[in-house]
Amino acid sequence: MSKVNSSNMELELYRPNIEDYLPTDSIQEPLGKLKLRDLLDISPTLREAGGAIVDAIERKLSIFFSVYVGRLRVISNLDSEDSFTRCFKSNPPETWNWNVYLFPLWCLGVVVRYGILFPVRALILTSGWIIFLSCYIPVHLLLKGHDKLRKKLERALVELICSFFVASWTGVVKYHGPRPCARPKQVFVANHTSMIDFIILEQTTAFAVIMQKHPGWVGLLQKTILESVGCILFNRSEAKDREIVSRKLREHVEGAENNPLLIFPEGTCVNNNYTVMFKKGAFELGSTVCPIAIKYNKIFVDAFWNSKKQSFTTHLLQLMTSWAVVCDVWYLEPQNMKPGETPIEFAERVREIISARAGIKMVPWDGFLKYSRPSPKHRERKQQAFAESVLRRLEDK
């Protein structure tokens, strides 16, 4: 129970500033007096209720209060209009082993996967770790003075261990597009399905990454090995953290010797059928944004990591006992912010590019709502806004 409470708190502290999402020209001063029609017309609220019952996903991106000529409309409130469960539902594949002859085949498959493949993969992974650690530790300790050489070797070693990881799931990854190169003033953004996204990308290029602080062995890895490639850690529950983190991001991007920075702007893992709204943090650093699209082939395994349901270890084990992890990675054309574009618009434009390339749908959803359900505050906020507009228009005579 305490876990639920703390995640509620996390949400409250990390809720993005809603005014930032407001398009600048959306609120026009209402023209004309308040009429009976405006008060009787409850269709927008009813529509939201209907949409909620039906589990509709609102495809329009119109948010907040758009005041049309003479009328009051609540088009959509960012938080409570659409159904968020769809983005985080892990759709189980159709059961294909439902009859007499397929079932024994499936059983045989299970035996092969757990009895033969899994031990081989575990062996590969363990030997990979041994090789990695036996090279990494000496390099890290002995080459303290020769920073450039040490960094180069550490980078190569991190790429090596990631390749071992990918091999341990029989990863078949097809990379399309030009390989990323390390230049200052550029960030890479990608859609996020699981932490393995990072491993798959890190296999070919040593990225620096920004991650939530994790507990356990992952946390240990973060503090030691990932730190060598340049890892910015943050804690969702610390409110002040945001300013520190944005400062660190900026510094990293400007440094010419740092590894290219990889950011997952969705802020959370989504099930690879949809993309949720991108956070604008990565897009207001004043640098070029290079989008990367990642799409997993569901036939082989569902790579979605539902961090609320599984620990990362369980997730990895699940991957190691599947047949393969097949995915496509597209490195897309770098984008710059167009003149007159806000960071949010820029983020959405890049999201569109990524979604189009990966063939997944866009959803106007704030990913952090995954951590909590809408609270009564949402209702109050809507009431407040409606009340204020009514009063404003009344005084407008």
Add this chain to the structure above:
Amino acid sequence: MGNTSSMLTQYDIEEVQEHCNNTFSQQEIVSLYQRFCQLDRNSGGFISADEFLSVPEFAVNPLSQRLFRMIDGLNFKEFVAFLSAFSSRATLQHKVEYIFKVYDSDGNGKVAFSDLLDVLRDLTGQFISEQQRELVLTQVLEEAGYTKDSILVLSDFMKILGNSGLKMEVEIPVD
């Protein structure tokens, strides 16, 4: 209709379609059925109040209490009929009738000042005082030619909302 089985027959679909005056296509009805089964967790054949409340966006909607009274205990056919006002094929008349029903909580065909006040209270919460609400309502009523004591019927609603182009459509996700 077989409430215990989760398979809809063609006959069932046609019956539901007829009941809602063809405002939904057959595919939409199938989708709605899936959604109905998803909401009706204990498979009782109808969706109870707390099953509706489990949809968070519905629970935080200001008008959820009013809609509850209309929607509690509906079986699938009635559920579809209830949602038919949200279809793009629904007529304006149908939508206005629906809004009227939301206001007319006791179902006697008459909407009084108190009903209007109740809905306005739901929509504005504690952010307007009760007196201000009454003031606003009285003002707009008088301006439209009614008084505080007028009783509005469906035809009044049609007159007021009839030519405003109500936008109340919900797209049914068809997988």
